[in-house]
Amino acid sequence: MRLWRVLSLIVPVLLTSGSVHAQQRISMQDAVRIALSQGPRAALAGIDTLTAAADLITASIFPNPVLSASRSKATPQNHVSLDIPVDYFWLHGTKVGAARAALDAARYRAALQRAQLVFDVQVQYTRALASRDRLHLSRRIAVEGDSLLVMVRERRDAGDASQLDVELALLSGNQLRNTEIDDSVAAVSNLLDLQLLLGLVADRSELVLTDTLRLPKEDTVMRSMVALQVASAQATLHAAQQRLSLQRRSLFAGTSFMIGFERGDPSGSEPGTLPMAGVIVPLPI
Numbered sequence: 001m002r003l004w005r006v007l008s009l010i011v012p013v014l015l016t017s018g019s020v021h022a023q024q025r026i027s028m029q030d031a032v033r034i035a036l037s038q039g040p041r042a043a044l045a046g047i048d049t050l051t052a053a054a055d056l057i058t059a060s061i062f063p064n065p066v067l068s069a070s071r072s073k074a075t076p077q078n079h080v081s082l083d084i085p086v087d088y089f090w091l092h093g094t095k096v097g098a099a100r101a102a103l104d105a106a107r108y109r110a111a112l113q114r115a116q117l118v119f120d121v122q123v124q125y126t127r128a129l130a131s132r133d134r135l136h137l138s139r140r141i142a143v144e145g146d147s148l149l150v151m152v153r154e155r156r157d158a159g160d161a162s163q164l165d166v167e168l169a170l171l172s173g174n175q176l177r178n179t180e181i182d183d184s185v186a187a188v189s190n191l192l193d194l195q196l197l198l199g200l201v202a203d204r205s206e207l208v209l210t211d212t213l214r215l216p217k218e219d220t221v222m223r224s225m226v227a228l229q230v231a232s233a234q235a236t237l238h239a240a241q242q243r244l245s246l247q248r249r250s251l252f253a254g255t256s257f258m259i260g261f262e263r264g265d266p267s268g269s270e271p272g273t274l275p276m277a278g279v280i281v282p283l284p285i
Contacts, residue, residue, distance in 0.1 A: 026208065027209075034200075038198070076262040077264035083280065084256055086257060112229060119221050131189075149166070255281050261273045
């Protein structure tokens with residue numbers, strides 16, 4: 001029983017000893033700022049936006065004409081042609097519109113993910129605060145339990161209490177120490193989860209929370225998340241409609257005009273330059 005009491009005193013110290021490694025005092029606002037600036041989720045939130053921006057640049061590029069030159073034994077021997085894609089007329093604007101709509105949707109999704117990150121950081125910070133305060137209360141109660149055990153033993157020695165009262169006080173004190181250990185584990189776990197959101201190490205405690213528990217103010221973050229969810233859904237729908245329009249107009253994508261000339265008849269029956277023109281149309285079979 002005495003060994004168990006020694007362990008109950010050592011375990012909380014071991015669990016919290018990592019906090020003295022490199023303590024950093026941090027408020028909730030600091031936690032939100034760190035999460036948005038260096039958190040892994042904030043970095044991942046911007047990947048879709050960068051990809052959509054690159055797709056917009058690609059869609060804005062006009063297709064290049066293709067120049068072909070060849071020589072053959074058959075007359076005329078020299079052949080030169082220029083293929084000009086006709087995507088300029090009905091497909092380019094739709095491609096750019098679809099890419100721009102996809103970029104708007106990606107921006108709304110990124111803003112929504114950042115707002116969700118702010119909300120998660122605030123919630124986890126509050127949980128860490130609550131578990132820290134609960135641990136402090138558990139430690140005070142455990143100390144009171146030890147004091148009660150001392151008082152019961154003194155009463156037993158004075159003949160005012162029985163050995164059963166001492167055993168009950170000892171059992172109650174051990175239960176209080178168990179509660180203290182559980183609360184210590186929960187406090188460290190919540191603090192490590194907060195550090196993980198901030199992009200910090202998650203194998204030891206490095207933060208000291210400076211805020212105190214208080215009633216929450218108006219939840220502007222939740223309201224902005226709802227607004228962003230609606231805007232993101234609308235932007236995603238618009239992007240899907242633009243992609244559908246692009247697919248419908250892409251039925252004859254790849255159509256091009258061809259102009260060129262042929263020359264070089266050794267027999268002289270076809271002197272000069274022979275112009276040629278044509279159209280290349282894909283068959284959507």
